[in-house]
Amino acid sequence: MPRMSLVKIEARDVRNIEYAAIEPSPHLNFVVGPNASGKTSLLEAVYLLGRARSFRTSQISQVIRFGQSGLMVTGKVVNETGSAIPIGVRITRGEREIHLEGRKIQSSAELIGAFPVLVIQPSSSTLLEGAPKYRRQFLDWGVFHFEKSYLDCWRRYVRALSQRNTLLREKRLGDIELWNREVARYGTIISSARDRYAEKLKPFFLRSAAQFFEGFEFELHLQSGWSKNKTLEAALQEDVASDIRLGYTQSGPHKADFSISLEGRPARAYLSRGQMKLLVYSLLLAQALLMEESVGGSACVLIDDIASELDEHNKNRLLGLLREHPTQFFITATADRIIRDAVDHDAAVFHVEHGQVTQA
Numbered sequence: 001m002p003r004m005s006l007v008k009i010e011a012r013d014v015r016n017i018e019y020a021a022i023e024p025s026p027h028l029n030f031v032v033g034p035n036a037s038g039k040t041s042l043l044e045a046v047y048l049l050g051r052a053r054s055f056r057t058s059q060i061s062q063v064i065r066f067g068q069s070g071l072m073v074t075g076k077v078v079n080e081t082g083s084a085i086p087i088g089v090r091i092t093r094g095e096r097e098i099h100l101e102g103r104k105i106q107s108s109a110e111l112i113g114a115f116p117v118l119v120i121q122p123s124s125s126t127l128l129e130g131a132p133k134y135r136r137q138f139l140d141w142g143v144f145h146f147e148k149s150y151l152d153c154w155r156r157y158v159r160a161l162s163q164r165n166t167l168l169r170e171k172r173l174g175d176i177e178l179w180n181r182e183v184a185r186y187g188t189i190i191s192s193a194r195d196r197y198a199e200k201l202k203p204f205f206l207r208s209a210a211q212f213f214e215g216f217e218f219e220l221h222l223q224s225g226w227s228k229n230k231t232l233e234a235a236l237q238e239d240v241a242s243d244i245r246l247g248y249t250q251s252g253p254h255k256a257d258f259s260i261s262l263e264g265r266p267a268r269a270y271l272s273r274g275q276m277k278l279l280v281y282s283l284l285l286a287q288a289l290l291m292e293e294s295v296g297g298s299a300c301v302l303i304d305d306i307a308s309e310l311d312e313h314n315k316n317r318l319l320g321l322l323r324e325h326p327t328q329f330f331i332t333a334t335a336d337r338i339i340r341d342a343v344d345h346d347a348a349v350f351h352v353e354h355g356q357v358t359q360a
């Protein structure tokens with residue numbers, strides 16, 4: 001069965017790239033060049049194609065090349081059935097246009113389903129070291145690709161939660177029971193979907209982590225966002241008085257989190273920065289592998305600055321792991337030396353200099 005992969009991409013006015021057109025390999029793609037040449041910008045173009053936003057900034061206009069009024073990225077993705085899907089994303093200051101298979105679409109959700117892209121970058125350590133929202137986003141991205149009804153349920157939850165919060169702030173408690181039920185109904189579905197996903201992810205995560213950490217026993221724990229021994233509806237009912245004081249809902253999947261521990265201790269308290277980075281790699285690669293093996297789909301994984309914070313030994317282990325992994329990767333590095341041993345027959349190498357991209 002063919003795997004999903006990006007077979008063609010054209011980028012116009014993406015940061016310092018005036019124009020680039022490449023035909024990537026379905027497996028390993030190395031993007032090599034000096035600092036500030038435009039390597040991350042090329043990855044940003046791929047990401048734009050799958051998410052219609054940037055992984056570097058929430059202010060998308062920053063990505064438009066200086067002096068230009070807009071940017072455009074077009075590409076062709078071949079999916080598991082062998083069909084070629086054209087995608088186009090055009091961003092001007094204040095406007096975003098997405099085209100999928102010749103149709104103009106309004107929401108990026110459809111795009112995310114058609115071309116799933118994951119990114120691992122130097123700041124990815126925030127997945128384990130930053131606020132819980134990063135871990136919820138990680139879980140939700142995975143669940144979204146697993147259960148198509150998840151997004152709709154999530155939207156209903158957010159709406160119900162916002163209604164409940166308004167009632168709390170305005171101290172209008174007449175309808176609170178109704179909204180407790182709504183929040184509990186969708187919140188419980190979300191939480192169960194995350195639990196199912198985490199259970200599926202665990203063996204893949206442990207397998208990936210075992211490649212980097214010999215003899216370490218990791219555990220992944222999910223916290224639902226409310227007290228374990230009661231239903232969400234009961235927790236919401238009990239919280240009403242203190243929720244009014246605070247002006248927001250304290251219990252629910254919007255407060256969920258997960259943690260990784262090592263022999264009963266929180267991993268983040270014991271691992272070095274480089275090891276934390278390897279743990280993040282393990283989680284994200286597990287997510288991509290789970291997609292390959294269980295959903296019948298696959299993700300395109302972008303790795304920005306592979307050398308950052310990893311020593312030679314771990315870099316080589318990681319590259320070895322990527323070679324075994326059937327996923328499509330885009331990997332940036334400043335030196336050819338880093339990738340020399342990893343390049344084999346199905347790898348493509350792109351050189352970037354002053355925003356010009358050439359295939360080696």
Ligand SMILES: Nc1ncnc2c1ncn2[C@@H]1O[C@H](COP(=O)(O)OP(=O)(O)OP(=O)(O)O)[C@@H](O)[C@H]1O
Pocket residue numbers: 014015016017033034035036037038039040041042062063064065066305334
């Ligand atoms: N909107 C923009 N228009 C034009 N150039 C930009 C824009 N935003 C950033 N740049 C410039 O684009 C260049 C390429 O940046 P990019 O981050 O892609 O480089 P890189 O090759 O990944 O570098 P490094 O190896 O240092 O991470 C930088 O010189 C940056 O200042």
